[in-house]
Amino acid sequence: MALFKLAVRNLRRNQRRTAITLVAMVVGVTGMVGLRGFINGQQDVLLENIIKGRLGAVQVHRTGYVKNVLTSPLQLDMADTPELRGRLSAAPHVIGVSPRIEFGAMVSTPDKRPQPEDGSDLPEADQGKTSFFLATAIEPESESKVTPRRHGLINKGGRMLPSADAPELVLNDEFARGLEAPVHPAGAPMPPIEQQLALLAGDRDGALNGENMVLGGTLPSFSAGDKRIGVVPLAVAQRVLRMEGHVTEYALALDDYTQADAVRDGLKAKLGPDYEVHTWAELFPFIKSLTGTQDFIFSIITGVFFTVVLLGIVNAMLMTVLERTREIGTMLAVGMRRRQIIRLFLFEGVVIGTVGALLGLSVGLLLIAFTHSRGIPLPAPGANVESIVRPWVSGRFVVGVLLGTPLGAALATLWPAWRASRLRPVEALASA
Amino acid sequence: MSLIDLKGIEKHYELGKTTVTALRGVDLTVDKGEFTVVTGPSGSGKTTLLNIIGCLDRASKGTYVLDGTDVSDRDFDDLAEVRNQKIGFIFQSFNLIPVLDVAENIEFPCAVRKNPEDAGKLRARVNQLAKRVGLEPYLHHKPDELSGGQRQRVAIARALITEPRLVLADEPTANLDSTTSESIIDLMLELNKEQGVTFLFSTHDPRVVKHAKRALHIQDGRIADGAGH
Structure with a gap:
């Protein structure tokens, strides 16, 4: 019996709790993808306005x-x-x-x-x-x-x-x-x-x-x-x-x-040496600092978002450990080792994280595709002319979410898993 | 040839500032192939004794040699290995894993081994054992689709799948009606005879006691009767 298969079945056992955890993850991931996409689109407009409206991408001057x-x-x-x-x-x-x-x-x-x-x-x-x-x-x-x-x-x-x-x-x-x-x-x-x-x-x-x-x-x-x-x-x-x-x-x-x-x-x-060459970023450092600030704020918002979602997983997993204490005792009694117990719960976290990431990404990417094709009319920061923001996310970001979410979920599961593994078989078997 | 050899086993629990003594210097030898029951009133220490013999708990004092190996000071994972290799458990409440079907529950102790055997061979042994305990038609049923007696048969098959030296049963008939209890006791007696597995029970049930070849009586943390041969 592969532990992975057992983990998947355990998640299907309390479907309502799993669904609530998944919904929280999907909302979190969708929000993260949507926000990143919007910020990317807005930064593009900002850069386009500066580069294609004023500076050019590179400038050459006398030294x-x-x-x-x-x-x-x-x-x-x-x-x-x-x-x-x-x-x-x-x-x-x-x-x-x-x-x-x-x-x-x-x-x-x-x-x-x-x-x-x-x-x-x-x-x-x-x-x-x-x-x-x-x-x-x-x-x-x-x-x-x-x-x-x-x-x-x-x-x-x-x-x-x-x-x-x-x-x-x-x-x-x-x-x-x-x-x-x-x-x-x-x-x-x-x-x-x-x-x-x-x-x-x-x-x-x-x-x-x-x-x-x-x-x-x-x-x-x-x-x-x-x-x-x-x-x-x-x-x-x-x-x-x-x-x-x-x-x-x-x-x-x-x-x-x-x-x-x-x-x-x-x-x-x-x-x-008679000439100097500068990029738009060097000529207009304000842009870099503005996009850097936006990225920083995005990191904080997603960090808070992600932490809240992961705390939800921690809570759900702790409840699971509590409910399955006697079962864990049985598993330990028949010879399961502590690291196998940890692995079982980690698998559960990874599975829910992966499904949450896939669903959240799907919804988020659909949202991005829709808003990208329609465009969001919005003035760029500091401008009074409307620009069309077309949200997008990079493949790297998608891969990051796809890998980071299950990893985060696994980390969130680590503590409940560790607690489960430290149960003493005698006490776990005696629990109601 | 002794399978279990306990010497001077004591078990103390710290409850706040109070120390509670559950076992007070138990000496016990159980030979291979025995069918033994442990009786005694609630709080006498029989469950504590079974937990120590089952390597689920460690004694505060004394030595425990199981099948020729001293397991008194083994660490947690070592004891898990000992339980998996040498001991089968039958619990009062069956303790089956609800998300696994009958076949998966039976094979579970073998499946969690460090080096699990070939899946095909294991499944063949599971089928054979299921047939032996009368569960062949229910191999793909989940525990909640079975009666109490059927669930206890699954637990017996699970206890035997590892071909253990010792099967420990903590009040195995307590949650069963009298007919089912009889059939479960009969089954365990047959398996004891056929496979030579040592069975050690804790029970209050006089019907179980009457079938036992040896009865140990515990009182106030000591074996009051039946420790010797």
Whole structure:
């Protein structure tokens, strides 16, 4: 008689108790799988918004750029050559290369009405506004491959920059509202110069230069910290900054952003010491800490969940030991050894853990499959645009649950099993 | 040739601050093939004596040699091995395992051995023994589908499957009606004769005592009568 077979039959003996224990396990495992899946989906949205909406997966700069980004970013520029772009494009996993200049700029809106002829000042409410923002100069075509999410999020009535030399810019919608800057309709003739916006920026020598622009479109906030940002055409920015033919960074799109570390290492070796290469995680450590915090909270929640479920098993098994004391005494009397008694109860724990894991995983995975195909509309943390969260869990997680749950159940059974094994046959046989 | 040799066996229990003495220096020899009953009033120490002889409990003092081996100081697992190899048990309440059928209950002591024998051979022996105790038609019945007498027959078969030197029976007829009791006693007598297995009973039942070849009477933790040959 295999102990395993005996364990299975013992579990079927008190079906109601086994069912209650199983239900607790199924609810626990389903909750764990569902929560993990949801967190994974939400983290994906967060990463996609950052990587495909703003940063790119990898960025290349002149050495020292990231360290000095707040003091002298324009001094650390690079000649934007087809040869350099070609070298970047040729790296494994790279599917898009976008040249950029990141710079601090100001945008000024025109006065709402002409200056009074008597020389008095315009009332403050009618005066134009000037505000600082962080500008990213881009080539729209190249950029659309690196940050497709940003291109797809332009608010209704607006458009992304039509070309790298168009006199248009795109601003965050809240920022544009604050400036009271209207979106210029597509195809409409340019307004008179006194009704245009002015893009102003200091060049590397400190001289303030500007160009007249219109607001081509607005972007919603789709990632944390993007309220005062704007996008301008690269050629326009190069003129304003006196940096024709130069850029400060290349943003790269990868076919799989989890390969960012490998791509960084490959490019570092390929480009040499004049360039530095950073991954999205290095450039935006907030994301790592946010996902790390989420994972930590998930661990605590699942730990509590799992402990409660396992305590249920401990309780059920202790009751079982109590009920079967005389039977255990009989088994010991006919020669069963203590470790066999332990094994018998452990098998019972493992069986209930395995069945609970399988059922819980099945329900959890069905839930994940359903919500993944339907998608859950939800804004990403720090964003006011809706994203579609598609929950998923990794094979590794599934295997972990599949192995961890029976193991946990076995551990929960260990104490009741040990107690059963320590029974003295004489006392166990004498029990009612 | 003695199978059981007890010398100066004492058993004390600690109950809080009080020490209760159940056996007070028992000397006893039981030969192979004997059919012996132990009688005595409740609390006289007969169950304690049977527990020690059955290696279910250890004496506080004295030596116990079973089948030529001193088992007085064996550890828990060693005693389990001794019980499994040399002793069969028949309990007053049958003590069958409810989730196992008759055949599985009978083979259970052999199945939990360190090196269980071939399943086919074991099942053949089970069938043979079941036939001998009149349970062949019930091999795949669960204990709760059997009468009290049938359950005790299963217990007898389970006690004999290991081919033990000694079968201990603690009031085996206490839960049976008189007809069934008679048939169970007859069965055990036959098996004692056929297989030469030593039977040692504790009982209050005078019908059992009258069949015994030897009767031991215990009183106040001592063998008052029948210890010698």
